[in-house]
Amino acid sequence: MQDDMWAPPPDPTRDRYSAYAGMAPPTGPPLQVAPPPPSYLVFGILTVFCFLPFGIVSIVKGCSVAGLWAQGRYDEAHRASRAARHWAIAAVVALPVVATLVVAYVFIVLATVLSERF
Secondary structure, eight states, X not given: OHHHHTSOOOOHHHHHHGGGTTOOXXXXXXXXXXXXXXXXXXXXXXXXXXXXXXXXHHHHHHHHHHHHHHTTOXXXXXXXXXXXXXXXXXXXXXXXXXXXHXXXXXXXXXXXXXXXXX
């Protein structure tokens, strides 16, 4: 028991690389890292002019893609990318719907005001 007390500490590099002892270095092409998913940030910025609330959500989701990818949270980065695209598309689709509702509302108000006047 006394002999163990005076033994030198173990070498951390020996334990770390012991699995590779006696093996040749790997050959072949180097590992390639996949590129991050598209952020659709430009698309989100452009959709702010279509329908502001959905465009803002698209921008926020698009901005989070690069950060999630850098943290190694790849699934969440892909989900944020898809969400940014979906919110941007929703903003583009909402533009004619909201415009139609506004025009219909203005038409109804004008028709009501003009019918009371005559």
